Amino acid sequence: MIRARALSLLAAGALACACMPASALNEEEQRARIIYQADEATHVIDELDILYTDPVLDAYLQGIVDKLFPESGGKLVIRVFKATSFNAFAMSNGRLYIHTGTLLRLKDEAELASVLGHEGSHVYDDHIYRSVSSAKITMPILTVLGTALGAGALGQLAGVSSIMGMSRAHEREADIHGFQRLAKAGYDTSGATETFRRLLRELDALNIKQPMFFASHPAVSDRIANYMAMSKQAPPGGSRFSDEYLIQTASARVAALDGILREGNGKLLVHLLEREDLLTTLPPFCRFHLAEGFRLRNAEGDRDKALAAYRETLTAAPDYAPTYAALGKRLMHDGDKAGALPLLRKYLELEPDSVEKGFIELYITTLEKETAQ
Amino acid sequence: MTRILKLTAGATMLMLVGCMTWQPTKSQAIANNGGKYSIQLPAGWNVLTFGTQQMVTRYGMGMQQFVVGQTKNKGAFGFGKEKSDASPEMDPRDLCTKVVANMKIQPNHETLEITSVAPALLGGRAGFRAELTSKRTFQADGIRYKHLLYGVVTPNGLYTLHYEAPVLYYFDKDVAEVERSVSTFKLM
Numbered sequence: 001m002i003r004a005r006a007l008s009l010l011a012a013g014a015l016a017c018a019c020m021p022a023s024a025l026n027e028e029e030q031r032a033r034i035i036y037q038a039d040e041a042t043h044v045i046d047e048l049d050i051l052y053t054d055p056v057l058d059a060y061l062q063g064i065v066d067k068l069f070p071e072s073g074g075k076l077v078i079r080v081f082k083a084t085s086f087n088a089f090a091m092s093n094g095r096l097y098i099h100t101g102t103l104l105r106l107k108d109e110a111e112l113a114s115v116l117g118h119e120g121s122h123v124y125d126d127h128i129y130r131s132v133s134s135a136k137i138t139m140p141i142l143t144v145l146g147t148a149l150g151a152g153a154l155g156q157l158a159g160v161s162s163i164m165g166m167s168r169a170h171e172r173e174a175d176i177h178g179f180q181r182l183a184k185a186g187y188d189t190s191g192a193t194e195t196f197r198r199l200l201r202e203l204d205a206l207n208i209k210q211p212m213f214f215a216s217h218p219a220v221s222d223r224i225a226n227y228m229a230m231s232k233q234a235p236p237g238g239s240r241f242s243d244e245y246l247i248q249t250a251s252a253r254v255a256a257l258d259g260i261l262r263e264g265n266g267k268l269l270v271h272l273l274e275r276e277d278l279l280t281t282l283p284p285f286c287r288f289h290l291a292e293g294f295r296l297r298n299a300e301g302d303r304d305k306a307l308a309a310y311r312e313t314l315t316a317a318p319d320y321a322p323t324y325a326a327l328g329k330r331l332m333h334d335g336d337k338a339g340a341l342p343l344l345r346k347y348l349e350l351e352p353d354s355v356e357k358g359f360i361e362l363y364i365t366t367l368e369k370e371t372a373q
Numbered sequence: 374m375t376r377i378l379k380l381t382a383g384a385t386m387l388m389l390v391g392c393m394t395w396q397p398t399k400s401q402a403i404a405n406n407g408g409k410y411s412i413q414l415p416a417g418w419n420v421l422t423f424g425t426q427q428m429v430t431r432y433g434m435g436m437q438q439f440v441v442g443q444t445k446n447k448g449a450f451g452f453g454k455e456k457s458d459a460s461p462e463m464d465p466r467d468l469c470t471k472v473v474a475n476m477k478i479q480p481n482h483e484t485l486e487i488t489s490v491a492p493a494l495l496g497g498r499a500g501f502r503a504e505l506t507s508k509r510t511f512q513a514d515g516i517r518y519k520h521l522l523y524g525v526v527t528p529n530g531l532y533t534l535h536y537e538a539p540v541l542y543y544f545d546k547d548v549a550e551v552e553r554s555v556s557t558f559k560l561m
Contacts (some may be wrong), residue, residue: 049484049508264474298402333464358491359466359501 024292029153039126040095045081045097052100052252054078057256060248061116064109065096068117068181069124076120080252084259086199090119092128100256103249105198106280109241110182112249115179117185118192123176128171175223179230188238193227198218205271238358253282258291266296280294285317292326306330321350325360332363341367379382383523394509395419398429401558406444410528411468411523415439415550425530431547437538439551441558443530450475459516465492465501465524473505475489484508485520492524500525506540519544523555534558 002361045051059164075094079298081087092095095121098112106112107306119341122128183189202208222273246323255350260268273279279286291309294302310327328343344364347354354360376444391503393428398418408425418431418439424441428434449459450471459468476482485507505520516539523534536551538544 262474263477264470329464329466355487355489356466356491358489362492 034092038091052082088124100252103366104253104256109245110187114192117181121174121177189234196224266293269293285320287313409561439536449531459526469501495525
């Protein structure tokens with residue numbers, strides 16, 4: 001709570017900084033200041049080791065941006081943020097950021113292009129300057145702060161809102177122009193609708209109220225309706241490039257999944273891997289994350305589901321070490337000492353330099369003594 | 374953990390208003406009756422006691438610090454609706470995961486990563502000893518820190534002993550003194 005308040009104060013500071021004496025500046029000065037702030041934020045982001053650095057992935061994403069905005073000529077630069085939330089955002093200097101968490105949730109290039117088309121349109125439609133000049137903006141700097149400072153309350157809030165973080169008119173405009181670019185680039189335009197449907201399902205599943213910073217914010221459901229209406233008028237067909245997307249983003253998507261696990265968010269793991277059926281788009285060892293999701297969520301029946309998922313992972317990915325440790329510990333706590341021992345031994349065999357080696361060795365020694373008696 | 378946040382906020386306020394209550398540490402074990410523990414803190418450092426928490430530093434908070442504290446088991450982890458309890462039955466490895474997850478909520482600790490975790494006896498009870506690294510995210514300088522964290526749960530509460538200092542020069546300089554101090558930790 002205190003942290004949330006502290007972050008709110010910081011955000012308020014950033015907001016004050018972004019909105020302060022706009023009237024005292026002429027347009028040129030105001031634009032220069034906005035660009036300066038964006039460049040500063042870009043510098044902070046670059047310095048903080050919070051980007052997911054993969055030149056091959058960057059090149060792939062940049063290719064999609066360039067396809068959507070062929071006139072860009074290097075104006076728009078895309079980078080990947082190491083963050084688990086469903087988010088992407090644009091800055092006035094043309095930097096676009098997409099979270100690894102967004103890459104995880106999307107299933108093909110058409111869906112990704114719908115997000116990038118939307119964010120790029122904010123830059124091309126001059127929304128950031130227009131929002132600042134009418135003193136309505138909070139998102140770019142607030143989002144950078146919120147995200148850079150972690151996935152706490154503000155981080156989550158800002159995380160969702162920067163996908164829909166400006167006024168109703170600007171968001172709608174970016175939706176329309178992003179959609180037009182999606183169609184023009186030859187993508188299947190239904191990707192845009194599906195992306196927002198997925199966001200809505202997640203908000204519902206996790207019982208997150210749709211963020212409403214301003215009364216004028218469009219609701220996710222309204223935007224789904226808008227995309228559906230636009231899709232009806234768009235030519236049918238278009239490409240989705242599912243295989244290419246899954247290959248290029250595989251490592252980043254697994255990194256996001258690992259991040260959600262480290263955050264201990266079992267509810268989200270189960271929602272994404274089971275309800276959204278992302279397991280089919282991920283390497284076989286990711287069934288382990290589903291098992292951990294059940295363990296962490298700990299709802300009725302989850303213990304058995306976790307056990308089953310661990311065992312399935314052993315079959316699907318027999319060389320994936322964490323499954324042996326997790327299942328071994330689970331069996332040990334359940335009193336199945338004979339079952340736990342070989343699993344823990346196998347874990348150390350596969351992962352001799354594990355950070356928890358000391359504990360595993362202690363468990364093995366204890367189990368050996370107990371089973372010998 | 375919320376207590377630590379309150380403590381940090383309180384200490385900052387006190388420093389800002391110039392109302393310092395820092396005391397030099399003594400060369401004998403000091404009992405914290407509220408927290409039901411005693412410890413001999415590194416001699417010659419400065420300590421600020423807030424209830425069951427003791428903040429100790431040689432050079433100044435933020436630069437280098439050692440925080441010893443006890444929190445109630447009820448609602449020890451998480452915040453808001455997501456709060457959960459600590460319990461003496463917890464596996465120390467799981468306890469470490471929970472304590473670190475709680476620490477990651479705090480500013481500047483978002484990038485905490487466990488580099489090793491091992492069983493340890495703390496006040497004669499089975500707990501954990503973990504080494505961690507982090508990078509300051511509040512400023513753009515991104516200074517790298519190293520952490521030493523001990524934890525144990527008893528029916529009286531969750532006890533954590535957390536030393537953190539910059540990797541460069543400071544951590545290694547005082548870690549031996551901290552380890553000596555940890556070895557004097559007793560549960561009452």
